[in-house]
Amino acid sequence: MADVKKVLVLPGDGIGPEVMTQVRRIMGWLEDAGKVKFEVTEGLLGGAAIDATGGPMPDETLTAAKASDAVLLGAVGGPKWDDLPFDIKPERGLLGIRKELGLFANLRPAVVFDALAEASTLKLDVVKGLDIMIVRELTGGIYFGQPRGIETLPDGTRKGLNSLVYTTPEITRIGKVAMDLAMKRGKKVCSVDKANVLECTVLWREEMIKLQQEQYPEIELSHMYVDNASMQLVRNPKQFDVMVTTNMFGDILSDTAAMLTGSLGMLPSASLGDADANGKRYALYEPVHGSAPDIAGQNLANPLATILSFTMMLRYSFDMMAEADLIEQAIQTVLNAGIRTGDIMQEGATKVGTVEMGDAVLKEMDALAKG
Numbered sequence: 001m002a003d004v005k006k007v008l009v010l011p012g013d014g015i016g017p018e019v020m021t022q023v024r025r026i027m028g029w030l031e032d033a034g035k036v037k038f039e040v041t042e043g044l045l046g047g048a049a050i051d052a053t054g055g056p057m058p059d060e061t062l063t064a065a066k067a068s069d070a071v072l073l074g075a076v077g078g079p080k081w082d083d084l085p086f087d088i089k090p091e092r093g094l095l096g097i098r099k100e101l102g103l104f105a106n107l108r109p110a111v112v113f114d115a116l117a118e119a120s121t122l123k124l125d126v127v128k129g130l131d132i133m134i135v136r137e138l139t140g141g142i143y144f145g146q147p148r149g150i151e152t153l154p155d156g157t158r159k160g161l162n163s164l165v166y167t168t169p170e171i172t173r174i175g176k177v178a179m180d181l182a183m184k185r186g187k188k189v190c191s192v193d194k195a196n197v198l199e200c201t202v203l204w205r206e207e208m209i210k211l212q213q214e215q216y217p218e219i220e221l222s223h224m225y226v227d228n229a230s231m232q233l234v235r236n237p238k239q240f241d242v243m244v245t246t247n248m249f250g251d252i253l254s255d256t257a258a259m260l261t262g263s264l265g266m267l268p269s270a271s272l273g274d275a276d277a278n279g280k281r282y283a284l285y286e287p288v289h290g291s292a293p294d295i296a297g298q299n300l301a302n303p304l305a306t307i308l309s310f311t312m313m314l315r316y317s318f319d320m321m322a323e324a325d326l327i328e329q330a331i332q333t334v335l336n337a338g339i340r341t342g343d344i345m346q347e348g349a350t351k352v353g354t355v356e357m358g359d360a361v362l363k364e365m366d367a368l369a370k371g
């Protein structure tokens with residue numbers, strides 16, 4: 001009997017519902033194939049929630065998220081809600097749910113599909129076959145450290161202040177996420193810091209070394225200053241397997257890595273919380289892109305970023321590696337066949353819409369399952 005997996009689906013705004021529909025079809029396919037049983041709850045977040053309830057993160061959504069095994073989000077926001085005060089904007093719903101679930105680890109893979117390697121702005125041999133994972137600390141560091149703020153000194157000078165703060169438990173838990181991931185990949189972790197200038201990251205480096213020595217003897221741990229890491233990412237990104245870094249450095253490096261791969265429409269992400277005593281951890285999966293209001297409702301959006309976010313869910317929340325591989329292989333075949341949404345369109349390729357891209361992936365899944 002197939003396991004029951006509780007999934008909260010939050011389609012959100014703009015292209016969110018359109019791309020999510022394609023994921024729901026793939027979930028249905030896996031159920032029909034007898035691989036798994038999903039218990040899906042649909043919830044409201046962002047602008048859709050504001051319209052229905054007055055706020056971007058209704059209590060029911062949060063309760064459902066906590067009761068689920070994993071959350072899958074489309075995207076939130078759009079011009080309709082742009083003039084609302086900051087506190088009740090759609091994006092607050094996203095920040096709120098991340099905070100409430102304690103999602104401290106942000107996983108951003110940068111994978112270059114062979115068929116799209118030529119679309120990169122970098123040379124083909126630099127990016128072809130690229131498959132790296134950036135693990136960004138998400139709930140600490142300079143974005144949250146105290147004291148912070150802007151003050152006026154007695155002499156009238158104004159002073160802006162933010163604090164870079166990490167404690168040993170915060171460093172160790174993000175280090176563990178990175179090293180656990182690396183154990184299932186190339187067993188290499190590069191920890192990125194600025195230990196030549198920032199004391200806080202001297203501690204970061206010391207704790208990473210301690211963790212590796214005490215718990216991950218098989219991991220090859222290296223260290224890099226963030227300025228060098230940014231150069232190496234565009235010079236020779238294939239030297240990396242897993243990179244782990246602070247909130248701010250990860251924000252910047254993950255966007256750099258993303259651009260090695262081409263389109264926003266291809267980029268998935270995962271955000272993980274702490275595991276409880278039973279090994280259950282909160283997890284949220286979402287594409288990197290936003291709600292793309294400029295193309296919403298026109299069957300133009302690329303659903304692959306959200307489908308790939310779903311395959312991350314299969315891997316990291318449900319340990320369904322074979323099914324994740326099947327879907328990713330189907331995507332690879334579809335891309336190799338020259339099927340493209342507008343955002344990844346290339347000369348000589350066949351341009352399709354959101355639904356047709358879903359059709360093509362499902363058709364390849366059928367073919368692969370039949371062998």
Ligand code: NAI
Nearest residue numbers: 075076077078264265289290291292293294295301302343
């Ligand atoms: P965006 O990612 O929505 O769009 C940027 C550009 O990329 C647009 O031209 C869009 O058409 C294109 N694009 C994005 N995803 C695509 C896809 N799947 N297929 C094809 N083309 C795609 O970023 P933008 O325009 O800065 O923000 C639009 C709205 O989304 C704003 O309200 C913003 O606050 C929100 N947003 C939400 C995020 C989230 O929910 N995680 C993240 C980023 C922005």
Ligand code: MG
Nearest residue numbers: 251252254255
């Ligand atoms: Mg960013």
